[in-house]
Amino acid sequence: MLIQTNGLSKVYGTGETAVHALHDVNLAVEQGEFFAIMGPSGCGKSTLLNMLGALDQPTSGEVWVAGQNLAKIKNVDEFRASTVGFVFQLHNLLPTLTAQENVEVPMQGRPIGARERKDRARHLLELVSLGARTQHLPNQLSGGQRQRVAIARALANRPQLILADEPTGALDSASGQELLQLLGELNRSEGATIAVVTHDPRVAQATQRILRMQDGRVVEDHRVLDPLEEDLRSLAFSKLGEIILNPDDAPMQEVTPEEELILRKLIQRLRG
16 A cells, blocks of 8 residues: 555644645555545645644644655655655746756756756657757746656656646647646556546546545545546536536536436436
């Protein structure tokens, strides 16, 4: 088991202003999984990702990654450098360094020689189809290419876990799709476990497993099925789905009674 959380909760603030970001989250993820943490803004998905990457501490509960209880790790920086790779919505590349030099940054200070470091960086850039762009500065690359450099950088120290927070959020649809395909290919070829935080069902559907969050809780955890089934699941947990299931609270105005009945039965079946 690569990831395990037990009764994980996070509260920001105290008293009446306290915000409960996570409520009793229990999660188990095997090595090599490619999964999405999905939900609307404010549901707790980024907070959960930060917990998995030791970027934040829980209020209660435990987080275990790669056999280590993160609350008991003495050198958090070493854990992050050796075990976790991060990819954010904004690539966070250093603007004065080339693509290759940016990929080399996480390897600085590691027990690896300069020649091996450069070779590793070039190999990773070739892996993300940027072998011809190693000496380009970030402002000479497209948005999609900059995110590819960020992914190569995340792989630099051969991490067991890659955490990607809205990695396609700043990209156009085509570039976002290419990036998701790349993550899937890297998951298979490199064997790294990849967690993607997203609010976009299309992004989630590109993974193998979807954790759906709401109000700080994991309300659904399922393996990705065919695209139609996934679209129907998205409908089931949408605002429209809530309206259909609770017509007295917010009656439908533009759906016939027959259509409403069919949709209600479908959503109830999907929710189990």
